[in-house]
Amino acid sequence: MSEIYDVIIIGSGPSGLTAAVYSGRANLTTLLFEGWQPGGQLTTTTVVENFPGFKEGIQGTQLMMEMKEQAKRFGVEYVSKDVTKVDFSGNPKKIYVGDEEYQAKTVIISTGARPRMLGLESEKKFWAKGVSACATCDGFFFKDKVVAVMGGGDSAMEEANFLTKFATKVYIINRTDQFRASQIMLDRVKANEKIEMLSSKVVDEVLGDTKVTGLRLKDYASGEMSEIEVDGMFLAIGHIPVTELFKNEVELDSMGFVVQKENTMTSVSGVFSAGDVSDHRYRQAITSAGSGCMASIDAKKWLEDNK
Numbered sequence: 009m010s011e012i013y014d015v016i017i018i019g020s021g022p023s024g025l026t027a028a029v030y031s032g033r034a035n036l037t038t039l040l041f042e043g044w045q046p047g048g049q050l051t052t053t054t055v056v057e058n059f060p061g062f063k064e065g066i067q068g069t070q071l072m073m074e075m076k077e078q079a080k081r082f083g084v085e086y087v088s089k090d091v092t093k094v095d096f097s098g099n100p101k102k103i104y105v106g107d108e109e110y111q112a113k114t115v116i117i118s119t120g121a122r123p124r125m126l127g128l129e130s131e132k133k134f135w136a137k138g139v140s141a142c143a144t145c146d147g148f149f150f151k152d153k154v155v156a157v158m159g160g161g162d163s164a165m166e167e168a169n170f171l172t173k174f175a176t177k178v179y180i181i182n183r184t185d186q187f188r189a190s191q192i193m194l195d196r197v198k199a200n201e202k203i204e205m206l207s208s209k210v211v212d213e214v215l216g217d218t219k220v221t222g223l224r225l226k227d228y229a230s231g232e233m234s235e236i237e238v239d240g241m242f243l244a245i246g247h248i249p250v251t252e253l254f255k256n257e258v259e260l261d262s263m264g265f266v267v268q269k270e271n272t273m274t275s276v277s278g279v280f281s282a283g284d285v286s287d288h289r290y291r292q293a294i295t296s297a298g299s300g301c302m303a304s305i306d307a308k309k310w311l312e313d314n315k
């Protein structure tokens with residue numbers, strides 16, 4: 009019979025690792041699966057300047073390494089494998105990696121979300137080198153430059169407005185002439201003189217040799233091609249929560265995010281969630297870390313109440 013852990017955490021972004029620090033420090037036996045992207049989305053950015061405590065900023069990968077080492081100090085064990093199946097129907101809960109079975113009294117789901125991509129090779133080539141999905145993280149690097157935001161929802165409007173603090177000009181590129189964003193957000197960007205909206209266009213290629221120099225745009229209706237000069241592109245075409253594993257186990261909302269029923273607890277008693285996997289709105293490293301702390305405190309309370 010394998011060990012039954014007090015807590016198993018699935019995912020190793022700021023939420024999972026913060027949950028690990030709190031669980032380890034609370035003397036709970038804790039195992040963490042590092043998940044599809046060890047360290048989470050922060051490992052794909054460069055310097056993180058808005059995580060409190062680092063006045064000069066800190067590299068995303070460095071921040072995650074520090075968190076991992078911090079949790080290790082409190083005895084947290086790590087498994088660098090992807091979970092392939094979960095079974096939350098009984099107690100203990102079961103987690104599988106292929107045929108290997110792991111058991112836990114409580115589980116914290118912190119598998120995060122992936123930004124939706126356009127699927128272009130050039131977008132991959134310039135990822136974190138001119139192409140980003142987070143204006144809050146990377147906007148500062150585009151001081152006095154020209155950038156484009158792809159998307160027509162509230163995120164695109166918010167990102168575009170934010171980017172005008174730095175950039176001299178911001179294009180918003182939407183694939184149709186129907187903007188999904190709320191009227192108030194649309195009014196705000198329309199009133200901003202630095203923003204130009206391009207409708208019925210989609211990015212066909214990110215142009216450049218060693219750095220981004222422009223975008224080739226395809227007219228969504230006619231297929232006609234055109235080019236604009238930009239120094240960077242921000243994707244704001246939605247996020248996809250990483251919840252494929254859980255779809256028959258816990259309640260998900262219509263967009264696939266894990267629903268929290270009571271504080272951070274999901275529809276299954278003893279299973280909690282933290283970070284972007286349940287967060288449509290904030291998606292910041294610090295909010296994610298905070299929710300990891302909350303999930304760990306909720307798991308500890310659940311263990312005390314369900315001895």
Ligand code: NAP
Nearest residue numbers: 126159160161162163164166183184188244245246247288
């Ligand atoms: P969203 O509302 O789903 O909008 C996604 C946008 O990306 C749409 O314009 C969509 O176009 C476009 N898109 C999707 N796939 C695409 C593709 N493959 N190629 C080109 N364009 C594509 O996502 P979101 O803006 O991230 O917002 C998510 C939720 O968070 C919403 O409920 C939003 O209201 C909320 N939010 C609120 C605030 C706020 O209130 N401050 C800020 C940010 C987000 P189509 O319309 O043609 O599908």
